[in-house]
Amino acid sequence: MNEPDFRLLPTDELLAAVVGDVLEIRVLENAMMHKIAELEHRGAAAELGYKNLPQVLRHAVRWDLKTARQWHERARLLSREITPTGTRLDPELPVTADAVAEGALSGEHITAVAEVMKDLPPEAEQPVVEFAREHEPSAVRSFGKELAYRLHQQDAEPREPEPKRPTNQLRLRWTDDQLEVWAKLDKVTGAKFEAMIDPLAKPRPDTADEGPDLRFRAEREGDAFADLIDMMARADQLPEHGGEPARRLACNAGVIPIVLGSRSEQTNIGRKSRTFPAAIRRLLVARDKGCAFPGCTRPPKHCDAHHIRHWADGGDTSVDNAVLLCRHHHTLIHHSGWQVTMVANIPIFTKPTWLDPNRTPQRNLLHAV
Numbered sequence: 051m052n053e054p055d056f057r058l059l060p061t062d063e064l065l066a067a068v069v070g071d072v073l074e075i076r077v078l079e080n081a082m083m084h085k086i087a088e089l090e091h092r093g094a095a096a097e098l099g100y101k102n103l104p105q106v107l108r109h110a111v112r113w114d115l116k117t118a119r120q121w122h123e124r125a126r127l128l129s130r131e132i133t134p135t136g137t138r139l140d141p142e143l144p145v146t147a148d149a150v151a152e153g154a155l156s157g158e159h160i161t162a163v164a165e166v167m168k169d170l171p172p173e174a175e176q177p178v179v180e181f182a183r184e185h186e187p188s189a190v191r192s193f194g195k196e197l198a199y200r201l202h203q204q205d206a207e208p209r210e211p212e213p214k215r216p217t218n219q220l221r222l223r224w225t226d227d228q229l230e231v232w233a234k235l236d237k238v239t240g241a242k243f244e245a246m247i248d249p250l251a252k253p254r255p256d257t258a259d260e261g262p263d264l265r266f267r268a269e270r271e272g273d274a275f276a277d278l279i280d281m282m283a284r285a286d287q288l289p290e291h292g293g294e295p296a297r298r299l300a301c302n303a304g305v306i307p308i309v310l311g312s313r314s315e316q317t318n319i320g321r322k323s324r325t326f327p328a329a330i331r332r333l334l335v336a337r338d339k340g341c342a343f344p345g346c347t348r349p350p351k352h353c354d355a356h357h358i359r360h361w362a363d364g365g366d367t368s369v370d371n372a373v374l375l376c377r378h379h380h381t382l383i384h385h386s387g388w389q390v391t392m393v394a395n396i397p398i399f400t401k402p403t404w405l406d407p408n409r410t411p412q413r414n415l416l417h418a419v
Contacts, residue, residue, distance in 0.1 A: 076153040080128070083150075086121060087129030124160045143167065145175045146182075154183050162187035166194020170201065231275075250274035254378065255347055277352055277377050318368035326355040326367060333369045339417035341376040342390070342397040343383075347416055348376035356380055358390055358397075373397040 056064055086103070089095075095103045104118035113121070128147040131139040141147045146163050149155045155163075159182050167175060174197060182190045219234040235243060251274035253263035265273070317333060326334075334355055341348040353374040359365030373390055375383060382388055387402025393411075400409045 073153040076150065076156060079157060080150045080153070083121065083125040083128055086125040090122070090125065091129075091131070120157065120161065123164075124157055127160060127164055143175060145179045149179050149183060155179070156187070158187040159190065162190040162194075166191060166198070169198040170194065174201070246278055247271060247274045250277045250352065255345070273377055280354060280377065281351055318366055318370070322367075324357070324361040324367055326372060330367070330369055330372065331355055334372055334374050337369070337395065338374040338397065338414075340374065340414075341379055342373045342399075342414050342417070343375060343379035344399055344412040344414050345416065346376055346379055346414060350374060352376050354380050356383060356390075358392060370395075 056067075059067070086107070089106070090103050095101065095106050098106055100106045104115060104122045107113055107118040107121060108115050127143050128141050128150060130141050130147075143160070143163060146155065146160060150160060163175070163178055163182055166178060170178070178190065178194055178197065181193045185193070217234075218236055218239055219232075221232040223230045223232075251267070251270040253265070253270065256262045263270070317330065319327065319330070335350040338350070338353075340346070340350050341353050353376050355372045356375045357365045357367070358371050358373055361367070365371050370392060373392075383390060387404070389400050391398050391400075396413055398411045398413055400406075400411055403409060
């Protein structure tokens with residue numbers, strides 16, 4: 051059979067032929083969507099060993115998965131289901147289904163109508179489809195938005211919601227060996243908390259030994275939060291909490307022989323308590339003036355009192371067996387080869403051998419003036 055020579059057709063007849071072909075294609079596509087819906091209803095994907103029907107279509111007709119999902123969704127919107135009792139259910143978009151069966155709407159029209167109907171009542175489908183019969187899908191979307199706006203304009207004015215009283219919320223949850231903290235603070239409380247955290251969360255100054263502070267912001271703010279907790283705990287405003295965690299926490303807590311200094315302040319309370327009392331802390335602040343680690347500028351309020359000879363190893367809670375360290379350097383001393391000793395009432399630090407084979411003694415000169 052010879053192909054007709056379209057070049058011989060007048061323009062109006064050629065255009066009419068294109069319109070006719072589109073109509074036939076849409077009718078054929080409608081039949082195909084009903085076949086896809088039937089495949090879904092009978093569970094063809096599981097029967098064929100696939101996860102879902104779009105995956106089947108992807109391989110069967112070499113569609114991209116996105117295209118397969120579009121066809122599957124359009125078929126779902128237009129299909130009529132029959133329940134196990136024989137009841138016939140209308141499709142989700144019944145007016146659209148009828149128009150598609152006539153060849154009046156394309157697949158893109160179906161998608162556009164489905165989108166706008168999410169914001170419209172079911173009775174609005176009729177005017178939307180009537181508009182779609184005469185316009186392209188993008189215009190259908192605009193029409194749907196305008197129709198939704200007009201319908202919502204007719205709704206009663208919503209009552210002004212009662213202003214909610216700001217509330218502060220806190221949730222704590224242990225996961226393994228860490229405590230997860232979630233908080234939601236009102237504006238004033240949040241601003242106060244931020245003002246306390248920000249100074250503590252600044253990057254540590256560069257030093258020759260440690261270089262720049264490589265912590266992420268979240269890590270710096272987490273450490274700052276921990277510093278804030280330590281500061282509050284040192285304020286003697288919190289009740290005692292039972293339990294004795296690991297060695298690093300053991301720097302801070304137990305009682306008795308008491309040795310008094312020249313101003314009758316306690317300088318040594320022996321082994322009875324591992325917590326440094328306020329009197330010893332005042333003497334440490336006067337002596338160290340902040341974190342004693344070489345090059346650190348953290349002030350006393352950001353520091354813990356650290357047992358030079360660990361409490362767990364028999365060390366006393368005394369001025370001579372203590373040094374002020376910020377949280378970062380307190381952790382470093384406990385978990386690395388750094389060591390600290392007292393020489394002539396001055397804390398002296400030595401590096402690990404891998405960092406300095408000669409282990410040259412160092413002190414913090416920033417607080418010496």
